[in-house]
Amino acid sequence: MATRRKVGNLLALAVLSYLSQRPMHPYELGRTLREHDDARSIKFNHGSLYMVFEQLTRAGFVEPRETTREGARPERTVYAITDAGRAELEDWLRELVAEPRHEYPQFVAALSLIAALPPDDVIALLRRRLAGLAEARAEAQGIVDRTLEAGVHPLFLVEEEYRLALLDAEVAFVEGFVARITDPDDGWAPQWAAWHEKEDR
């Protein structure tokens, strides 16, 4: 899985992508990344950045160009992408678009073990979740709106639109789940609660 690609961290993908436009030094790249809100899509962490540059260098996908120094600031090493790096970027991106990967969201893990909690508690927790989802949705929507107003083409917002689509699907699912627990005719709550009383003894 991580063995196929010489560098597996998705942050490296962003680095290759930015370097394909112009050479940069790591700190600058990190700043640009955050300014573009890309840190919402790709986990970014200052320390990891330097690691990724090192790995990419070892793999031959980028190479250090010049090392400058302004005044007494630490040295900045500027890196440029190589031909191999461009090839890797393209190949990797294509794969990520074309092939869905099995992933492990935290909520899936929680759901797989949720029977361990009593049903009444679960209902309350799910309602809290719905509130949190509404917040996340509003935040994403706000980013979309503001960015569009600034005149950016919607193509550069598809990832945020995708997130919105998933959030909406999750809201619908959670609402349906609550309904199946609480249905007055054949809801799951009674049987579920019964299991618990047995276990807790």
Add this chain to the structure above:
Amino acid sequence: MATRRKVGNLLALAVLSYLSQRPMHPYELGRTLREHDDARSIKFNHGSLYMVFEQLTRAGFVEPRETTREGARPERTVYAITDAGRAELEDWLRELVAEPRHEYPQFVAALSLIAALPPDDVIALLRRRLAGLAEARAEAQGIVDRTLEAGVHPLFLVEEEYRLALLDAEVAFVEGFVARITDPDDGWAPQWAAWHEKEDR
């Protein structure tokens, strides 16, 4: 983030959950986990399992009970959950259910950089993705159907139902995305392609 909980790996959550039913030794727990298809919901990896037991022991959430040996097989150490472990299990599960977490799916990363590929290619790649999503959906549906037929209560399949809901949402999103690119009136393809010709020079 991983600093709040003394043990952050979700595999530890599954371990606590299983041990709350009866003491087990790591290998047995791993086997049980895989038999229950829980490895679809929580990343499982033989090597990590022993690490997690060690971490849980250090944190005081589990404790070694007995070390037995059958014939000349390696020793097996049986672990039991502690009271602190039960508390952690419950608190953690509640948190995971109630609070949505910002995550970083690979496809989001790809979408955020997708403008780097030419639009015609993207359309073809997205169609390939749709095929892959259909496969994943069929697999999940198959698991649901077979498990229900075996008489298991649907509560123990919610995580798979959730996955199905997300897969459906993703399919709808990707179809919509393809449509927005290819729309004969005001599709994005022409402008997108134009950027590319400029860049590739």
Add this chain to the structure above:
DNA sequence: GGGGTCATGTAATAGGTTACATGATTCT
């Protein structure tokens, strides 16, 4: 002019994955 925060990077530590090891059982 002292206290934050920016700019830039290195080092220490912890976490996770892969590879290795080895006797037992089962299959052919």
Add this chain to the structure above:
DNA sequence: AGAATCATGTAACCTATTACATGACCCC
């Protein structure tokens, strides 16, 4: 009887995250 697979665990290696360091600039 040799090959494959199961059972069980340890060790080596990479990756990633946190903490540390240090001069410059800006604010009040």
